[in-house]
Amino acid sequence: MPKPDGTMYSWEKAELRGAQKRYEDAVNRCKMHAHSSSIHIYEASEKVAFADLMRITAKYAGCK
Numbered sequence: 001m002p003k004p005d006g007t008m009y010s011w012e013k014a015e016l017r018g019a020q021k022r023y024e025d026a027v028n029r030c031k032m033h034a035h036s037s038s039i040h041i042y043e044a045s046e047k048v049a050f051a052d053l054m055r056i057t058a059k060y061a062g063c064k
Contacts, residue, residue: 019052026046026049
């Protein structure tokens with residue numbers, strides 16, 4: 001839960017930054033393996049990372 005003044009605790013910021021980093025890494029891996037026969041694996045991991053990012057973004061939507 002955010003602080004009463006609407007700002008985020010440091011661990012909340014770290015959680016959000018971690019989710020953003022995981023999504024960016026998944027996108028980069030997907031781009032690297034774009035012409036591979038196993039592209040579906042990387043696309044699936046990108047979708048999971050995106051869903052996690054959206055979940056955490058919604059969790060802290062009202063924070064500064």
